[in-house]
Amino acid sequence: MSARLIDGNALSTSIRGQLAERAAVLKAKGVTPCLAVILVGEDPASQVYVRNKVNACEKIGMPSLQDVYPVDVDPAVVFARIAALNADPAVHGILVQLPLPKHFDATAVLAAIAPDKDVDGFHAENVGSLMQGKSRFIPCTPYGIMKMLASEGVRIAGAEAVVVGRSNIVGKPMAMLLLAQNATVTICHSQTIDLAFHTRRADILVAAIGRERMITGDMIKRGATVIDVGMNRYSSGPKQGKLCGDVDFDTAREVAGLITPVPGGVGPMTITMLLANTLESAERALQ
Ligand code: NDP
Numbered sequence: 001m002s003a004r005l006i007d008g009n010a011l012s013t014s015i016r017g018q019l020a021e022r023a024a025v026l027k028a029k030g031v032t033p034c035l036a037v038i039l040v041g042e043d044p045a046s047q048v049y050v051r052n053k054v055n056a057c058e059k060i061g062m063p064s065l066q067d068v069y070p071v072d073v074d075p076a077v078v079f080a081r082i083a084a085l086n087a088d089p090a091v092h093g094i095l096v097q098l099p100l101p102k103h104f105d106a107t108a109v110l111a112a113i114a115p116d117k118d119v120d121g122f123h124a125e126n127v128g129s130l131m132q133g134k135s136r137f138i139p140c141t142p143y144g145i146m147k148m149l150a151s152e153g154v155r156i157a158g159a160e161a162v163v164v165g166r167s168n169i170v171g172k173p174m175a176m177l178l179l180a181q182n183a184t185v186t187i188c189h190s191q192t193i194d195l196a197f198h199t200r201r202a203d204i205l206v207a208a209i210g211r212e213r214m215i216t217g218d219m220i221k222r223g224a225t226v227i228d229v230g231m232n233r234y235s236s237g238p239k240q241g242k243l244c245g246d247v248d249f250d251t252a253r254e255v256a257g258l259i260t261p262v263p264g265g266v267g268p269m270t271i272t273m274l275l276a277n278t279l280e281s282a283e284r285a286l287q
Pocket of ligand 1: 141164165166167168169170171188189190191192195208209210211229230231232266267268270271
């Protein structure tokens, strides 16, 4: 058996089309949704992420602001800029690209963003709302994954869901969203004893680890839905340097029922849901 692919590019294109229509409706009512992105330093991966986000905004007719600061910038400068963006009614979403340089307190930076413009959903107030099942902004990667599961009609209620990874941006919110839809959720991490014991029970398996092809076919239940969040590079072999996930795609697809590829799976959905959150924020501002 070979698993069916969940095509994140195709789903993204379809959702972005709907978002462009909603952006046009807002504009006709005099509100232009706008995302402000702050980048500190010259980390090449962060530069690519920011460029992709800004380009995606443009493509759906949504302007964006970009502030790029040198790596040694005084944090006070960035805090002052966030305060100005918080107060600017023309800005509906504010995103600070992570990771920040070591002399920044990232938690304090995220806390400085107005919760009603925190389109990444990382502010403690928004995290708390998510825990209570009343989310204002759902973190983009788990939000995109829930859309993928819904688009494929994957049954969540009653399913055994296993999330490998417990980061604040992916693993934990992912687990909360699956729980809110009545899955029985297990969260695994680096201290988990016998990871395969857990992953083999999963009807829905989400891998958000950051380890090249760690989840192999023998760790997957036959027919499971496998979501690969990882963005790693092959460290050796003919594909060295090319993008790969946390799941060993070739062995996993022989066992899984549904699987996301890397690239072309979760990645495009993450950016799409950032656009969705910004648009939702602008729609709320109009109300
Ligand atoms: P983090 O490094 O913050 O978290 C990784 C998690 O994996 C941690 O909870 C860690 O456990 C766990 N882990 C590490 N090693 C093991 C192991 N051997 N067994 C079980 N668990 C383990 O990463 P992120 O959550 O930020 O990202 C995860 C991956 O997803 C990365 O590859 C990242 O690039 C990618 N990513 C992709 C996105 C997309 O849009 N496609 C968006 C965001 C991230 P512990 O807590 O114990 O250390």
